[in-house]
Amino acid sequence: MRALALFAAVLLAAFSTGCGDEGAATQRVRLVTTTSTANSGLLTHLLEPFKTETGIEVIVVPVGTGQALALGRRGDADLVLVHAREREDAFVAEGHGIDRRDVMWNDFAIVGPPSDPAGIRGLRRPGDALKKILASDALFISRSDDSGTHIRERALWAATGVDPADNESYWKAGQGMGKCLVMADEKRAYTLADRGTYLAFRDRIELVILMEGDASLRNPYGAILVNPAKHPGVNASAARALLDYMTSPRGQKRIAAFRVDDEVLFQPATRE
Amino acid sequence: MIWEGIKEAFHLIASGDRQVLHAVYVSLFCTVIAIVAAGFVAVPYGAWLGLYRPRATRTQAFLLRLGMFVPTVVVGLIVFGLLSRHGLLGGLDLLYTKLAIIIGEFLLAFPIIGSMAYAATADSNPVALESARTLGASRWQAMRTVLNEVRLAIATGFLMAFARCFSELGVAITVGGNLEMRTRTLASTVVLDLSRGRFGTALAPGIILIALAVVITITALSLAREKKR
Numbered sequence: 353m354r355a356l357a358l359f360a361a362v363l364l365a366a367f368s369t370g371c372g373d374e375g376a377a378t379q380r381v382r383l384v385t386t387t388s389t390a391n392s393g394l395l396t397h398l399l400e401p402f403k404t405e406t407g408i409e410v411i412v413v414p415v416g417t418g419q420a421l422a423l424g425r426r427g428d429a430d431l432v433l434v435h436a437r438e439r440e441d442a443f444v445a446e447g448h449g450i451d452r453r454d455v456m457w458n459d460f461a462i463v464g465p466p467s468d469p470a471g472i473r474g475l476r477r478p479g480d481a482l483k484k485i486l487a488s489d490a491l492f493i494s495r496s497d498d499s500g501t502h503i504r505e506r507a508l509w510a511a512t513g514v515d516p517a518d519n520e521s522y523w524k525a526g527q528g529m530g531k532c533l534v535m536a537d538e539k540r541a542y543t544l545a546d547r548g549t550y551l552a553f554r555d556r557i558e559l560v561i562l563m564e565g566d567a568s569l570r571n572p573y574g575a576i577l578v579n580p581a582k583h584p585g586v587n588a589s590a591a592r593a594l595l596d597y598m599t600s601p602r603g604q605k606r607i608a609a610f611r612v613d614d615e616v617l618f619q620p621a622t623r624e
Numbered sequence: 625m626i627w628e629g630i631k632e633a634f635h636l637i638a639s640g641d642r643q644v645l646h647a648v649y650v651s652l653f654c655t656v657i658a659i660v661a662a663g664f665v666a667v668p669y670g671a672w673l674g675l676y677r678p679r680a681t682r683t684q685a686f687l688l689r690l691g692m693f694v695p696t697v698v699v700g701l702i703v704f705g706l707l708s709r710h711g712l713l714g715g716l717d718l719l720y721t722k723l724a725i726i727i728g729e730f731l732l733a734f735p736i737i738g739s740m741a742y743a744a745t746a747d748s749n750p751v752a753l754e755s756a757r758t759l760g761a762s763r764w765q766a767m768r769t770v771l772n773e774v775r776l777a778i779a780t781g782f783l784m785a786f787a788r789c790f791s792e793l794g795v796a797i798t799v800g801g802n803l804e805m806r807t808r809t810l811a812s813t814v815v816l817d818l819s820r821g822r823f824g825t826a827l828a829p830g831i832i833l834i835a836l837a838v839v840i841t842i843t844a845l846s847l848a849r850e851k852k853r
Contacts, residue, residue, distance in 0.1 A: 415819065422821025496804060498820040523720075524804035526816040527797070535801055538709050538719055 379408045381590040384429035386500060387528060388458075389573070390414035392548040392617055397610050402597045408590045416528070418498035424448055424576070427583030430591035433598075435500040435573045448583070449576035451592075453599050454621035456607050457572040460504055462563035463533070463550055464490070464542035472542075472562050479512040481563045486516050491541035493532050496524035500571070505544045508568060533557055546571060548617045572621070575599070629827025633835075636828050643804065644813070647829060648836070651809040654722055654796075655789040658729035659737070659782055666734045667778060670741025671767050675753055685742050691735025696728075696794030703728040703799045720801035725809075728795030733785035740781025744774035779848035783841055791833060 389395050390412050399410050415423065417434040424432045425448050433455065434440060443449045462472065462481055470488035472481035485492050494516075495502035509516055516522040523541070525532050529549040536543040537557035550561070563569075575595050580588035597603045604620035611617075636644045670688070673681050705711050707719040707727075718724045748770050756766040771778060793811045800807035802816060810833040817826035 416821070419819055419821040422823065497816060523801075523806070526802045526804060526808065526812070526819075528819075531797075531801075535720065 379406075379587065379590045380411060381408055381430045381587050381594050382411045382413060382428070383431050383433060383594065384413045384415060384420045384423045385433040386417050386420060386435060386573075387414045387530075388435075388500075388546050388548050389433060389618075391530075392552060392612060394548075394607070394610050394618055398598070398603065398606050401602070401606070402594060406590075406593060406597075408593060410594065416497055417500040417503070421448075424578050427578065427585050429578055430586045430588070431575060431577055431594055433573060433575045435571050436503045437572065437574065439503070440574045440576060443576060447581075448579055450579045451595065452574050452576045453595065455573050455575045455598050456604075456618040456620050457570055458547050458618045459564065459571050460501065460544055460546055460569040461550060461561045462542060463536070463545050463559040464562045465540040466558060466560050467540075468562055469540070470542065475563065476566070478508050478563055478566050478568055482508060482516075483512050483514055485542045486514060486519055486522065489521070491521045491523055491536075491539050492516065493523050493525055493536045493539070493541050493543040495529065495532055495544075496526050497528070499529075501529060501544060501546055504569075504571065508544070511568070533559065548612070551612050551615055551617065554613075573618075625824055626827065628824035629831055632825050633828035633831040637832065643808070644810075644829060644832070646805050647808050647810045647813050648832065650722060650725075650807060651790055651811070651833070652836070654725045654729055654809070655786060658726045658789055659733045659785045661726070662730045662733035662785065663737050663782060666736075666738035667741045667771065668767070670738040670743075671745045671771055673738075674742045674745030674748070675767055675770060676763070685739070688735045688738045688742060691731075692739060694732075694735075696732060696788075696792040697798060698794070699728050699731050700794040700796075700798030703731070703795065707799060719799060720803060720807060722800070722807055724799040725796055725807060728799055729789040729792065732788050732792060732795065736785040736788060737778075737781045740777055740784070741771075744777035744781075745770055748774055776848050779844055783844055786840065786844075787837065790837065 385395070391414065395412050402408070403410060413423070413429065417436045417439065420429070420432050420434050421439055421443050423429045424443065432449070440449075440452055444452050462478060464470070464472070469490045470485040472484050475481045475484070482492070494505060525535055527535075529545060530553060532543050533545060533550065533553045534557065535541070537559050575598055577588065577591050577595060578586045580586050599621070604622050607618050607620045608616070608623065672678065673684055703724060704719070706713045707716070707724055708714055752773055753766050753770050756769045761769065791811055793815060796802065796807070796809045796812045797815065800809065800812070802808050802812040808816070810829040813829040814826050817829070
């Protein structure tokens with residue numbers, strides 16, 4: 353009998369906390385974002401004060417930019433934080449998103465084996481480097497997964513006027529940044545990487561940065577509210593509070609203060 | 625979404641989509657080679673355990689069954705460690721090839737086929753083995769006689785191995801690399817479509833995978849039954 357009472361008590365407790373989430377007790381906001389922001393640890397650092405002050409729970413869903421926007425289109429997100437400007441604009445134009453704001457930027461780099469078999473070290477323009485890699489015997493690993501990095505890589509190729517698609521030494525991996533870095537390291541190949549993921553992998557791989565700093569390698573992140581008029585299920589007020597915080601002077605300072613191995617990964621949007 | 629996936633599956637097949645057909649080819653090619661190769665070793669091994677009960681049979685049988693539970697990614701990771709540039713077999717340069725997938729799927733198939741061969745032969749009528757032996761059959765011939773008796777169980781073992789390898793992801797992604805027109809399988813196509821946010825399209829390779837599995841299962845079982853009759 354006592355066991356039964358205990359069981360009932362546990363059930364009741366589970367139920368009441370479970371239902372409590374639906375009510376006003378804890379607010380939840382689903383932030384769908386790219387793996388680069390989540391895996392680097394930035395979001396944990398950035399969101400900590402927001403959580404303690406507002407009590408709003410942020411559920412971070414790290415996926416590729418393509419999937420992030422697709423989840424937004426289905427109304428399965430409250431706020432998206434991605435990096436692919438044209439797609440972001442399309443997302444807003446279709447009415448799925450409102451109030452797009454610049455949050456921060458980081459940059460891409462072309463990484464490759466230290467021996468640099470294609471000889472791209474010292475070149476000025478990313479396009480020249482890509483052409484030289486394709487002409488060499490070395491492989492180039494392409495993300496080929498419609499991620500923000502892949503979209504940028506395609507734009508860089510398009511600017512060269514060369515289509516690498518059917519080249520034997522151009523491998524389309526269809527995988528995330530980390531896996532592509534490992535693959536490039538294994539095959540002594542080149543790839544385009546975002547700096548954050550590269551820094552996170554630097555200790556475990558031999559690849560070095562061989563091309564960086566060009567304006568065409570800059571990578572801005574934008575945050576977009578999922579339109580509550582189109583997707584009534586979204587938690588618009590909490591999402592707006594989070595967006596306001598990220599773009600506020602405090603949030604921007606917090607982004608600027610974030611370091612991995614003493615290196616700055618993301619520059620706040622307010623800093624040019 | 626499911627309807628969209630079915631429509632897309634038909635469309636991809638009917639239009640002869642180069643990439644999907646190649647993924648079908650990679651999936652079938654790797655799986656068939658892996659389970660045939662595994663069968664050549666695992667069936668005699670399992671039958672030897674079941675019929676002649678050598679030393680430590682129970683430990684070996686236990687390990688075989690344990691092998692069926694190892695997650696495919698763990699097998700992928702082990703093969704990756706072997707084939708990596710810094711690994712034991714790194715010099716062979718096999719990483720991100722179909723052969724790498726076949727090696728991993730061999731390891732997935734072996735415990736399943738071996739366990740089935742062991743269970744079927746250990747359970748078989750001992751009279752069959754003894755009479756074959758007294759009739760002057762060698763150990764090997766006697767084993768074949770018994771295996772013929774338990775054909776259906778062995779075929780089921782092959783089917784289970786086929787199912788595990790054909791639909792697996794851990795090996796294909798980790799050591800295959802999901803490379804377009806090289807090592808991309810039907811299952812890894814689903815993962816990629818998903819990461820691209822194409823939920824409807826992602827279902828299509830899955831549906832093709834299931835359809836192929838239906839055809840193969842029916843064919844294999846009817847073949848095994850026919851022979852038994």
